[in-house]
Amino acid sequence: MLRASLTFATILLCANLPLRAADLLPADQSMASVIDHYVDALIKTNDVQTAPQIDEYILVRRLTLDLAGRIPTTDELHAFVSADPATRRAELADRLLASPDFIDHHRNTLQLLLEYPDRRNDNDFRKYLLWAAEQNRPWNQMFRDMLAGDENDEHQKAALQFVKHRAKSLDDLTNDTAILFFGVNVSCAKCHDHPLVEDWKQDHYYGMQSFFSRTFLTKKQGLGEKFYGEVKFTTTAGVEKQAKFMFLNGSVVDDGTPELTDESRKKYDALVKKLEQDDKAEATYPDFSPRQRLVETASHKDNNEFLARNIVNRIWHRLIGRGIVDPPDQLHSENSPSHPGLLDWLARDTVEHGYDLKRLIRGIVLSNTYSRSSEWDSAAQPPSPHYFAVAIPRPLSPRQYAMSLLVATRNPPHWEQWLTKSAEDWKKERGGLEGAANGWANQFEIPGDNFQVAVDEALFFSNNDRIDNDLLRDSGDRLVGHLKAIEDPAEAVTAAFEAVNSRQPTADERKAIIEYLASRTEDRPAAMKQVVWALLTGPELRFNH
Amino acid sequence: MSWSDPTKLKRVKDFGISGIAFCVAREPGSGKLFFGNSDFKVYEVDALAEKPAPAAFEAEGHQSYVTGVVRSQKQLVSGSYDGNLIWWDSESKKPTRTIKGHERWIRRVTVSPDGNIVASVADDMVGKLWDAQSGETMHTLKDHKEETPEHFPSMLYAVAFSSDGKWLATADKVGHIVVWEVASGKKAAELESPGMYTWDPRARRHSIGGIRSVAFSHDSKLLAAGGIGQIGNIDHLGGPSRVEIFDWQKGESLHTIEDNELKGLVEQIEFDPAGNWLLAAGGDHGGFVSFYSVETGKLIKQDKAPMHVHQLAMNDDSTGFFAVGHGKIAHYEFKSDSPPGPAEPPLPEDAA
Amino acid sequence: MGQPGSIFCGSADHGLSRRGFLGAASAATAGTFAADMTRLDGLKNPLLAGEVKRQQKSVILLWLAGGASQFETWDPKPGRPTGGPYAKIKTNVNDVHISELLPKLAQRMNHTAIIRSLNTKIGDHGGGASLMETGRVSDPGLIYPDIGAIAARELGRRDSQVPDYVSMYTSTEGRRKGTSGFLGARYAPMFLSDKQIPDNMHRLDAISNDDHKDRAALRDLLSKRFTQSRLSEKINSHTTAYSRVHGLMSSEKLFDIEQEPESVRAKYGPRQFAQQCLIARRLVEAGTPFVKVARAWWDSHGQNFETHRELCADLDHAMSTLLDDLEERGLLENTLVVTLGEFGRTPGINASLGRDHFANAWSCSLSGCGVRGGSVYGKTDPDGNTVADGEVGAAQVFATMLEALGIDHEKEYMIGARPIPLADFGAKPIKEVLA
Structure with missing residues (x-):
């Protein structure tokens, strides 16, 4: 496939600076200690009372539920409480992370996230997620598989169910992609610039949409992409605009659509129609693929803060019960992270370690933040949940x-x-x-x-x-x-x-x-x-x- | 001299009308048609004219869809969902008599071969025989149940005289058919064709279908009922067009014809005077006219009509007909210059 | 871990009989609930003073699934090309006419307000149903509660011993359960589909009544320490759910119309829809704030007039009997009866004598509680192609229903940082149809 040259006109918005390195803790510090550092610092600054650490029984239960998706057996329980307290926690985490239990459970939780909000329970997609969990497939590659995978690859083809399920609704494709992969809900910006969030303009919504507007489902249930086509929208001021291929941070992808004569447009229209109606039609793809460009842009080191922060925040939410940015689909300047340094450090670490989700999960579950008790026996009001001072049941x-x-x-x-x-x-x-x-x-x-x-x-x-x-x-x-x-x-x-x-x-x-x-x-x-x-x-x- | 030959079926012409024509009567020896319409009016049109121009009977008439129109000498008698029967002078196009014929919607009106008796059926579930001249009620025919087995209101759709004028058949939504002796108004026979009625107890919880047409063979021995077979999705008329042929005096069902090629309701049936074929017409979103062999029940010939056909009027020698329906009137012919051989329908292609 | 002290909550008598054990355990749990009831999940708005009054109000939604035709019900156009064959008839309210297919309701129009000017734009079943159920267009990332869940939340009691949102949808076509969305499963409907009595309401023969009660008491006892030491609405909802079990089990008989005298059952008659209306009346009488009875399936693409002849007869009889029954029992002034579907049907009549989906100019009705009976709001053009006067959307209907029940339609739920008003932003109730 030919690739058109790509340039980024990077417009930096105030809230979403690329990942900062300078004022973060060193990259080589252990993740658990970095987590505790940031969380404890905020607790200390605000003089917040914390719940104690959980005992070994609750710990083995919590770890097993989070890493194996089930409670421990009586035997596992006994084995853990009688093991060496100095090493048993990390050993258990490592054993479970390497177990078939983790693969199933990780798949199940990813499925709940990605098929949200309905229970489609697509078998192919489940298989893909299982395969990805087995490989510990890097998240950026999963992102690519799901949005712009290769139909000729068995696994990536199954991953594309993500797009295929939503192919009939451009709004669903746009919104779900923004919510699930970038942690932003831009749906309000469809009709008007977002009323609460300065960051999101109609340009962003339709910018995102333009990456998907050429996507269609072929009669053979394959994914096609049209050869041309623009997204137009009307601003609240009544002005008609043509959307650019614009990512959430304002980066604009050059439109690589070739100049087409009316005649060749007609030819392409006929081709697309044939693909939509005839299950014997041979798929043809344009050289310029907007969906591919979205994946490239969002994964690019200048723009990857959305992709990285979102997955870090989602995994944190899964293990702690609340996001560092909460709710997790509101990652924008009006909804600051409770621990910005922590979010950035974890995002940087995740990018630098090849979007290794296992590494991220391991780091979180080994932190003292993770192992706080959910009991609050004190007569005092419990601290606000954003401190992570008491575990959230x-x-x-x-x-x-x-x-x-x-x-x-x-x-x-x-x-x-x-x-x-x-x-x-x-x-x-x-x-x-x-x-x-x-x-x-x-x-x-x-x-x-x-x-x-x-x-x-x-x-x-x-x-x-x-x-x-x-x-x-x-x-x-x-x-x-x-x-x-x-x-x-x-x-x-x-x-x-x-x-x-x-x-x-x-x-x-x-x-x-x-x-x-x-x-x-x-x-x-x-x-x-x-x-x-x-x-x-x-x-x-x-x-x- | 020409003979009827269904294999020669061809649409001579069709033309648009406004609204939906539900019923038609023809003046013998001509292409002059009278049809009842969804705009509550009765129209006259010369279907053989180069540019047929329907003309409405403009006088105050019916207050709802006109579902029946028949000729009785110089008069027309029409029936409607408004429950009224109106006698018209066909030349002055003015009503001469209006009778509250039924408590509910009149579904069809027919006339005896000699033109002396008018019959009507309605959703009050009674059939009525009227003296065509005096407008007096001769008999009130009660046998059709007011409710379906599922306790919903039933409907009485179909009525026809035998060619000798002795018998009258009425047929309702659930597939109940009654043959009446015209002279006495007594029930002579009853038949059931439950396959015409679809009750959906599970997905949609209402019904569809019903017998929409009945006809006697010219020797009065056979009785055919038309409608639609069982339907999966009763939101649409997506079921086989269905005809059941009975030897009504013996109470025997001879053939059940279910045609999935052209689907929908069979709204009218006509028998070949010579006894070879039977014509069934109707439709769903589209329409059909289909000829079947009376002897074998096999398809002889069919055409996808240009509209859902509600009724048709045969020509004088049964070698053509005028069909009326949704937004259109169509003229068909099926004649040949030589007498046909023994009626033998071609084998269906897949059986050959 | 573990707190010292007796978990028997004051019972020093350790020579417990089984009944004694049960009694002590029940006492132990009582205090927990009182505390739980004062807080609701992240939603602002604690119980208000006006609550007591509102709690007596109920809604019965007759959901005309598939889309009933406005021409054959509330907005007849006889004599027009779009009008179909049926006539309009007088009602017991001057100058108000409805289709002749609803003769019984015509004699009860003094209880009913008609809205003839709905333009809701969405003409597919799923989208239309979702719009009319929730009063707004759905929003990714946020699942809105439907009218039933909002009524259950606003009109019900949290520890109610009767179900507070019952949804009946027997036919399989277009079957929708209803959703409590962000209000959470506490307000989710008790859903009846194939059966008329809810699942799991009846104690199994395999377990004795004593065992059934004892184990529940044992459960409460063992759970107490855990729930008391954790401040979590999610955990509290678990406690509440179990605390409602025995009350709900005793409400099983509400679903059994055999409990009604023969004379009452005879009035409702043999058809299912009417019998479900009788169940709805029994529930409302017992304090259930919201009952939806779905009557499917009106989707008359073919044979519209035959279909409406059947289904309108069903609606006419069931709703008339229901209104009479509610009135006789003094319940009508506190019970709002709504007829609504996902959309209406096209003015154009197709070749199968059907009408297709149409959301641009259609009707619904409100009867009883808070409604100005006999009023008609809005108007369509002579052929019913467009709204000619008083155009309203789903949000206004939603606001009107809430207002009729005495619920502030502008009240907001806080979902995270987002304020979500009960009726969509800016929607105003239709004052003209309110008493």
């Missing part, structure tokens, strides 16, 4: 919850040998778990910013026969079956707590349950079911806390 995603229910309700010894299993065997087992989770995951809401648990969920757990027949079955392969065989009630209570809540019961909890069991001796299995039900439906399992 995060509802489990539908899949995390489904997987955790399945892990918790298996007979705990079932998982015993798994630590010694070969990676291949575990991958298979994990695959089975993913499959089993499908039917359950559909029962639960996808958590968004204003997430609430629906009463449907409580009714489902209270009265649906799948709970009774599956999760609470008292056969030997289930937790209830395991517990009913344990004679000592105290021991049974501990086993139940470890399996479901990933910790040991407190003395009071143990006592309360033993009392309950004592009141229900005539039917021990039934009593055990009720205990397990009470734990499964508790908020402690429902949230990553």
Whole structure:
């Protein structure tokens, strides 16, 4: 493919300076310590009280949920608490990051992000994301795959589902790309310059749109791009303007569309029409591809602050429960990051390390900021969440919850040998778990910013026969079956707590349950079911806390 | 001398009209047509003129769609959704009598072969026989249920006399057909063609279809009913055009013709006087005229009509017809100079 | 970790009977909710004083899915080329005429206001439905709550023991559940599709009533320490959801019309839509603030007149019976009954005698609570091609519904830094149809 020469007329907007190097902490400092430095500095400056660090039980649970997408098994729990406190955290993080669990979970969370807001659950796209998670494919390359991948490459073709799903709506393509890859929501600027945000003008909206305006879906469900075509819009003052190929920071891409005679326009129109209507038509592509140019421009070192900051902020949001810029689609000058230095440092680090998401995730989960408690026992008002001084309880995603229910309700010894299993065997087992989770995951809401648990969920757990027949079955392969065989009630209570809540019961909890069991001796299995039900439906399992 | 030969079917001409023509009557020996329209008016037009120019009966007439028009000597009788039957002097084009014929919308009007009895059917679910001269009610025919099995209002669409004038058939939305003895007004037979009625219990929860046309063979032995077969998406008329032929006295169904080539409602059926073919016309967004063999039920010939056909009037020797419908009137001929051989439809291509 | 102290909340009696155990646990949870109810997710606006009054109000939305024809309902044009075959009839309000397909409603026009001047522009089912349900054009990155969720939020009680947003949509075509959008799942509809009784409302035979209650009490007991030490609305919503289970289970019978006397059931008759209206009336009577009964599918591209003959008969009977029933029970003055769909239908009549999608000049109606009965707002041109007078969009209808219920349509929810008014920016209620 020929490439037209590219120049950037870079207009720097005040809020989105390129990544600054000068006043940031050194690039070679450990990421965890950099995070804690910036977060603690703001806490200190404002004299904010912080929650304590979590104990080893909550830590292994939090890490496992975030890196493996499920709660730890009883065995993993035991292994972690008895391991060397000096090294166990990093070791666990590294083990999980290298496990098949991470690949599945990373795929699942990326899918939730990128298919937002609806549950399309496109199989090809899921496969692509799994492949990308397996490769730890750099984010900038994923960005390219999804927006301007090569149809002849099996994986990139699947990645292009991102565009294909939205190809029928130019607004969806424009907005979703801006929101998901650049962290900016420019939709208001469609009709008028953004009322709240100085940065976003109609020029930006239509500038973004012009990169997509030639994209179309062929009859063969391939992606085509037209040979010419401009985006025109009317300003609020009533003036008609032709949009430039303009990126969000004002960089303008030279229009490489060749001069066309009316005759050749007609020829190209006919060609496009044929591609749209005839599934035997052979695809032809223009030399000048606006979508390709968008990818090049947004990834270019002079312009990559949007791409880099957005993914850093999204990953931070995923692991901490709130963005450094929050909400994460409002990355602009009127909505400053809580920790600008941190955001820039992480963005710089991410660019310099080839958009390595695993590295970023690892760095965050090893920080003390990550491992603060979500409990706030003080009578004082809790600090504003933007300090990251208290952990934010995060509802489990539908899949995390489904997987955790399945892990918790298996007979705990079932998982015993798994630590010694070969990676291949575990991958298979994990695959089975993913499959089993499908039917359950559909029962639960996808958590968004204003997430609430629906009463449907409580009714489902209270009265649906799948709970009774599956999760609470008292056969030997289930937790209830395991517990009913344990004679000592105290021991049974501990086993139940470890399996479901990933910790040991407190003395009071143990006592309360033993009392309950004592009141229900005539039917021990039934009593055990009720205990397990009470734990499964508790908020402690429902949230990553 | 010419003979009818459906294989020679050709559209001689068609011309535009404003609105929708629902019904037509022809003056024998001419191309003069009277048709009832969606603009509530009755029109006269010479369809054989070089430039046919429909002329409306301008006098105060109906207050809704005109769905039936028949000739009885010098008079015309029309029926409408307004429930009225109006007698017109066809020359002065003025009404001579207006009768509140039905409580609800009149769907069709027909006349006995001798021109003495007018029959009408309406959504009050009764058929009525009228003395064409006096306008007196001769019989009120009640057998069609007011509600469908799903408790929605039913509709009574179709009516036809036998050629000997002894029998009258009426047919409704759910596929119930009744044959009445004209002299006594008594029920002589009943038949069912439930395939004409689609009730969608799941996706859209309403119905579509119904028997829209009935006709007796010239020997009065056969009775054909026309409509549409089962429809998947009842938002549209996307079902097979459907004709069922009965030996009505025996209560036997002889053929069910479902044509997926040209879909839609069969709005009218005409039998060959010689008994070989049957003509079915109607449509969906488009239209059709189709000839089938009475003996085998196989397709002889069909044409994609230029409009949805609501009704047609045969010419004097049944070698042509004038079809009226959505925005158009079309003139067809199907004649040959020599008598046809034994009726043998060509094999469908895929069976050959 | 773990706080010392009895989790039995004052119960020193450790020789607990099972009933005693249950009683103590219930007492332990009561305090938690009182605290939870005072705060709602990041949305400004705590409970207001006017709340009590508003809480008695309800909405029944008769959703005419697929798009009913204004010509065959509220805005007949007999005698015009676009008018179709049906006549207009007088109503019990002077000078107000509606289609002859709605004879029963014609005799009840004193309760109903008609809006004949909707121009909503969006003519596809999904886009039109979304627009009319939420009163605004959708916005990427933000999912707006529909009228049902807003009514549930503004008119309901947070700990309500009855469902506060019930959505019935039995037909499969165009089926939409409704959405609470950024208001969150607390206000999501209880959705009924194939069945008339919601899922999971009934205790399984496999578990005894005692066990069912005991395990819930045990759950509350074990959750208490966790929820009390964390300030999270998300966690609180989990607590609230479980606290509503037993109340909702006891509301199961609201969905069972067999509970009604035969005489009442006979009035509603055998058809499903009317029976769903009866369920709606039972729910509203019990305190449910919003019930949507979708009647699908009006999408009469072919055979418009036959389709409307059936569906208008259904609407006419169901809505008339509902209005009568509400009035007899003294509920009509507090219940707003709305007929609305995603759009109307074209003036032009196609060759299949159908009408196609049309959003440029169509009608809806409001009856009962807060409505000036017998009023007609707006006008279309003689053929119904355009709005001739009083053009309104979805936002004004939305503002009007809110105003009829006594809800301030300009009230704002704060979503992050964004203020989102209940009705779209600048929308004004149609005062002419309000009492």
